[in-house]
Amino acid sequence: MAHAIEVNGLTKEFSSKVKSQGFTASVKGLLAPRYRTIRAVQDISFCVEEGDILAFIGPNGAGKSTTIKLITGILFPTSGSISVLGMNPHTQRKHLSYHIGTVFGQKSQLWYHLPPIDSLTLLGSIYDLSKKQTKNRIEFLAGIFELETFLDQPVRKLSLGQRIRCEIAGSLIHSPKILFLDEPSIGLDVVVKQRIRDLILKINKEEKTTIFLTSHDAGDIEKICKRALVINHGALVWEGTIKDMKYSLLNRRIIDVKTDQRLCIDIPGVKTVKSKEYAAKLEVELSAVSVEEVIQEIMKRVGIKDITISNVPMEEIISMIYQGGFA
């Protein structure tokens, strides 16, 4: 399979003014400013294959948005090389923009006082679509994203969920091969989040669009992504499939057990997360003990009425990443 994105040794440094606290320091800074170099992205390399849905995960300030901006040609890299659909995003930015779409959750490309239909029509013109092509594309996207009922209402009167659906539709107006989504589900409720996820999956399936997604939402990552890249302090700290992330990387299982007597268990590698009368939630460290051994041990002590074995929730995996668990 061809690579949609290929990044090698990418580094981005920013120069930031250093200022101590207080008015005197401000005056000193004015006369003799001091700068320090911040490495927002440090020597990262990865590939994304065509048609893939990739999660790009990391805590705030990890370098996710900077990396997207480097890949899309907004920022110039300090060093390293980037190839997107075989193009250099910095020397061929204009040409590349016909083939990529972007949604920055915090930045809108819709006119606030006008209905989305006007902004979508303008976007069609910006991407050199004919009036007929634009009309057909808007009809298609309105159908998929269910925009018909509010396409003619001013954006300012739309709910956040409706607005984000319009934003994504706008970024797909020119049928891009790659869609960059930077925290698209920020601020949405669970129902709308699920809807957005379904739409992303649909567009990936129907148009074979490669999806590059950054999100803090465990559900986004778990339910729609196949692979993940984890970035922290600007460096790539983990790369693999979501399945690997859950099964291998976090070498733990959760056992929820209901028993006929109160359960007291003290085995190395087993932690009681919650315990209430005849029910307990245990976290098993697989490197220390197997699930089978733990169940056998429980059965020796009490009778089991019900038992569920599950993986550690994605929420916890992400929380661990953010706390530096993989760094």
Added chain:
Amino acid sequence: MKLIRLVCDYFRINLAAAMEYRAAFLSQAIGMAVNNSAFILFWIIMYHQAGPSIEGYSFRDVMFLWSLAPLGFGISIVFFGNSVSISKLIYSGELDVYMLQPKPLVLNMLASKMYVPGLGDMAYGVILFLATQPLTLTRIGLFVLFSLAMAAVLIGLRLFYHSFTFFFGNAEEFASMAAESVLSLILYPGTIFKGPVLWLFRTLFPAVWIAYIPVRLIQSFDLALLFITLGADILIVTAGVMLFYSGLKHYESGNRIGARM
């Protein structure tokens, strides 16, 4: 053609957005015209006191300046409204949207916003021209040409001044003041300025090329001088565009939350 279509599309969508609030739209456009009219009263009194000529400028010549400046300025902020907000776009990371679209960055960025009061300026400039100038084909043609040239130079100057934001972090105040200075200078007879200051008005604050020489050409046409003037205008715009693109390499984007109004 595609670029003209883009500017027209932006004009249509911005006008539609402005008309969402009809009362504000009309009051802004009319308010600007009324504001400009107050100054005409000043010049009528001035010429009544001073006689038919001030430093070689007749009342009609001054009215030509007062027609040209609002029309040129109006065009620059109606069709290229973001030209007054370039610093803000740079330091708040709002160039991202334009950089991700397949259109020339400068034109796309400048044309995507409209300042409604500029419509009042434009209407005022045209009406004043029609009311105070002899309506010969030459004069009308030169008026249109110089208005477009003035709009282009004002935009080029704003690009130039605001591009310092790429290098200094925020040059918004400096750029606004510099642009305002040029606007102030073009509303007075150029002949009142003499000596070395004129070099400043040919370079950093180039009122000479967009106002003083056009009046001279209206008084007495000279083809060679017209070409020199247009050449100078092109140089100024080119300098603005070049400085912007050279600064773009220092663009740091940002995470400010924003909407397009």
